[in-house]
Amino acid sequence: MKIAIAAALALAALTAQAGAQDLWPPPEELLPSIEALQGWRTDGELLVFGPDDLWEYINGQAESFLRYDFIEVAARHFASGDSLEIKVEIYRHGSPLMAWGVYTQFRSPGAAFLDIGVEGFGDEYSLLFWKGPYYVRVQTWDEGEAGAAAMRLFAGLVAGAVRYDGGEPAETAVFPPGGLVSRSLSYVTEGVMGSGKLPEAFVADYRRGGEEGRLYLFPLEHEEDAGMLLEWYAGEIGAEMREGQGGGAAWEIGEGEAPYRGRVVLFRQGRWMGVAAGFGAGGGEGEVLAAEAAALTARFDAE
Secondary structure (H helix, E strand, O other): OHHHHHHHHHHHHHHHHOOOHHHOOOHHHHOOOHHHOOOOEEOOOOEEEOOOOHHHHOOOOHHHHHOOOEEEEEEEEEEEOOOEEEEEEEEEEOOHHHHHHHHHHHOOOOOEEEOOOOEEEEOOOEEEEEEOOEEEEEEEOOOOHHHHHHHHHHHHHHHHHOOOOOOOOHHHHHOOOOOEOOOOOEEEOOOHHHOOOOOOEEEEEEEEOOEEEEEEEEEOOOHHHHHHHHHHHHHHHOOOOEEEEEOOEEEEEEEEEEOOOEEEEEEEEOOEEEEEEOOOOOOOHHHHHHHHHHHHHHHHHHO
């Protein structure tokens, strides 16, 4: 089932991307030119790696990028004076969704966020952002203001070279705002809820009624796909489904016990399936959250 659903999503993504590929050049073409950087020089050769040899470049983190439709990365060192050094890495993925997805895997809600690209964050030694199908990482080994200014300079040049006016994926709008933990939204392509059988999902953390939990939303290509996924997952967790409704929409909703997650609430509305997990058995926060999300997915598809 997961293979069929993933194949349908991949085909749709490829179709949507076909008209935009001319806007998304290879990452090496986005690296800053020293002609525009007074006082800077390149230091070492240009490094370019694809899916087959990414492990040679970042062995420990290669899988984190490969699971997000990774195409290639270009990296280069720049130097100024005797000690100031900057490293720029530009990772190109198959779509803005995938670049945002990998960015969310490295983003920390407590980080200092920056207005670079669509969104960025950084510390004394690194600056990371995403824009279009690119995830960009700029690093320095100088913790002073000179290093911070240099990172902002290089990041700004790369971001300015990417032609993309979009923001976060439109699907993030279906997450109910009440109790949503700021900047916890992410996109997970493998191992969703610890399962190898569930498809890709949008995920967010919530704090409601003194409880903490997580909401998983699965946007499927067709209503039939969502129905099959619901039937399978409801059977896995022993959930009995019933009808829920509100705001002029109707959905299926139920609850069951998931391995390592305890009580979970799941719903299916149209082409969407959702799971609210971690809220415990005592309160109804998970059920309320699932119902709110179901109503928002109905409104999203109607617009």
